[in-house]
Amino acid sequence: MKQFQYIRPASQAAVLDAIAKSGSKIIAGGTNLVDLMKKGVMSPDKLVDINSLPLNTINTSPKGLHIGALVLNSVLSENSLVLDKHPLLSMALKAGASPQLRNMATVGGNMMQRTRCAYFYDTTMPCNKRTPGTGCGAMGGYNRMHAIFGSSPQCIAVHPSDMCVALAALGATVTIAGKKGERHIPFTEFHRLPGEHPEMDNHLATGEMILGVDIPDNNFAKNSYYLKVRDRQSYAFALVSVAAALDLRGGVIKEARLAMGGVAHKPWRLFDAEKFLAGKAPTEENFNKAAQLAMQSAKAYEYNAFKLKLAPATIAEALKHAGGLA
Known part of the structure; x- marks a missing residue:
């Protein structure tokens, strides 16, 4: 693992300043990013710890149910509002990872996690997602876990999250902040298909951060x-x-x-x-x-x-x- 700078800004504005350059990565629970750094798959110059920001609330709003980006997966899965209004989300969260990881993983981090494709994690193997232009090792390799929808000749990896599957079904909206202000993206449009650029997992631009997600009210709780x-x-x-x-x-x-x-x-x-x-x-x-x-x-x-x-x-x-x- 290469040396990196670590900072913990006290405000959203300071975070946005810190992540303005492409070599910076936000860290919260670190359950995926730290693994990738240890394996040399990702090597950021700077880690920006956002745990000081007030983004760990779950509350009702005119948009439905608001969930902050720093809410822990374990907390979200047991929240009374979630259990009452959106039990599907609780079921998906409890199906993911392990209790120990859910106790560290955040909503925003879950959304940003990278694929668990073995070829992506192995730096000795070709992977267009890790190093564009090197080829897809999984295409002609052992692809038992891989995609059957939306793949391209560049990548056949799959997104690993359970939480995100439930949020896509529930029609959630993602709130993103950047220097130009906030913007809102339907959850189904936040993540990308590989196309010609499998290295791009989502539509979060450099210098932007996730603030939270909103789930609209619905009649799905009973079924x-x-x-x-x-x-x-x-x-x-x-x-x-x-x-x-x-x-x-x-x-x-x-x-x-x-x-x-x-x-x-x-x-x-x-x-x-x-x-x-x-x-x-x-x-x-x-x-x-x-x-x-x-x-x-x-x-x-x-x-x-x-x-x-x-x-x-x-x-x-x-x-x-x-x-x-x-």
Whole structure:
């Protein structure tokens, strides 16, 4: 690990000054960044500790539920407002990492975490995300954990977060601050697909920081479910995960929300399946049809072809739980 400067500004303005140059990285819990620094995958010149900022609140607002960027994953998962209004988020958080990591990881840090692709972490292997132009080791290598949606010839890695899958399904909005003021991005647009620039994980520009996320009020609390399929029950990343939420009234699905993890470079919303389910009865047949519809653009690689069967089965099963059929 190379030497770096460490500072802890006392104000948001001071943080924005400190991160104006590209060699600076924000640190809060450090559960991902420190690992990457130890392995030589990332080598920032300066770490800017933002734990002094007042960004650790959870409260209701005219926009719905506001969650500060420094709220710990463990605190968020047990918060009474979250459990009452958005239990899907709590389920996703508790499915992620380990209790020890959730006690350190923050909401903003969870959003900013890098892929856990083995080729990205191994500095002896080619990786366009780590070093653009060197190639994708996973493309012709061992790609069991990798993407079936939205990949490109440059990268087939997947986004590792569970929390972000739930926030995508719930239609959250991200608040970002920079020198020019604040801006707001729909959560589904915050993370990027790899395209020609897999080194760019999201749309946060140099000199900007995450202030928090807002989840709009909805009618999904009674009928939501997060299902994560993984190699072991604890501390494992998703092979496939599904966040399912239904607004059920009078035996009819008024609105459906579906997002997947473990299948794309970003949390993957299933918009076509959502549209199909709207106005229909919550039946196993309709859930199976929605699951198959969601798979239309899927593409597998040598070692992850099993996801073409696992993914629709997981979608249908998550919907059955959300719809009260399981």
